[in-house]
Amino acid sequence: MDAPSDRPDARHRRARFAVPPPVTAIAGSADRLRLVDPTGCAVAWLGYGEALVVLGVFVQEADGRWREVLRDALVDVGASPQGWTLVERDPTMARLRCDGGDEAFEVIAAMAEGALTIERDGTLLLEAGPA
Amino acid sequence: MPERTGPTRVKTPVPVARVGELAPGEMRLVEAKGHSIGLFNIGGEIIAVLNVCPHELAPVCRGRLSGTTLPSLPGEYVWGREGEILSCPWHGWEFDLRTGRALADPRVRVRRYEVVVDGDTIAVLV
Numbered sequence: 001m002d003a004p005s006d007r008p009d010a011r012h013r014r015a016r017f018a019v020p021p022p023v024t025a026i027a028g029s030a031d032r033l034r035l036v037d038p039t040g041c042a043v044a045w046l047g048y049g050e051a052l053v054v055l056g057v058f059v060q061e062a063d064g065r066w067r068e069v070l071r072d073a074l075v076d077v078g079a080s081p082q083g084w085t086l087v088e089r090d091p092t093m094a095r096l097r098c099d100g101g102d103e104a105f106e107v108i109a110a111m112a113e114g115a116l117t118i119e120r121d122g123t124l125l126l127e128a129g130p131a
Numbered sequence: 132m133p134e135r136t137g138p139t140r141v142k143t144p145v146p147v148a149r150v151g152e153l154a155p156g157e158m159r160l161v162e163a164k165g166h167s168i169g170l171f172n173i174g175g176e177i178i179a180v181l182n183v184c185p186h187e188l189a190p191v192c193r194g195r196l197s198g199t200t201l202p203s204l205p206g207e208y209v210w211g212r213e214g215e216i217l218s219c220p221w222h223g224w225e226f227d228l229r230t231g232r233a234l235a236d237p238r239v240r241v242r243r244y245e246v247v248v249d250g251d252t253i254a255v256l257v
Contacts, residue, residue, distance in 0.1 A: 036183065036188060038181055038242070089185060089238065089240075090239075091181065091188060092181065092242050
């Protein structure tokens with residue numbers, strides 16, 4: 001059986017996802033994560049440590065160029081975090097734990113359908129992708 | 132525990148192969164909704180993995196399948212789990228295909244997809 005596809009482009013045949021150069025971490029977000037869309041059409045960098053920051057989100061245009069859609073955005077989690085740690089990650093998503101003093105909780109950041117979403121307990125905190 | 136893949140999105144089964152096309156120990160690259168996915172037959176279990184390494188985004192599914200050293204007493208050397216460990220072809224990161232997790236850091240894993248076998252058809256939920 002031939003593998004079906006509703007995206008006839010040849011991205012999946014690339015030896016490696018061609019993503020733009022990494023962005024620089026900013027104060028309070030010393031540890032960086034890179035998440036890619038499973039199709040390779042978008043990439044995001046997150047910084048975490050004292051705060052959770054979206055360092056940059058890029059989406060790929062039809063001509064192959066990368067367009068920045070978000071930079072250096074602090075993620076408001078509705079609490080006063082004292083620190084963030086990585087729980088787990090794959091190339092497309094990450095689960096991060098926030099220690100907020102009396103409370104601790106997790107957020108999930110994921111790339112899908114060309115956009116970055118960050119959720120806490122099913123509540124969308126941030127979404128960034130092609131307009 | 133079910134694997135967490137991020138915010139809830141509707142996933143649909145996409146047929147990608149027939150059962151007889153994938154012998155034990157074999158891998159086949161397929162595409163579903165633009166996702167490049169490696170289908171592995173590990174002892175009769177079909178495992179689907181995004182063909183992207185979490186380290187440097189290399190085509191991880193083109194790597195070598197082998198085993199690993201198992202816990203053993205001092206002076207002993209026990210090799211096992213042959214055919215269940217995937218090594219990335221670029222930098223050698225090793226992943227347990229049964230869990231998707233990296234041997235060196237279990238917080239890091241390849242992305243796996245749920246597989247549905249319906250009769251002779253293998254589908255992945257994407």
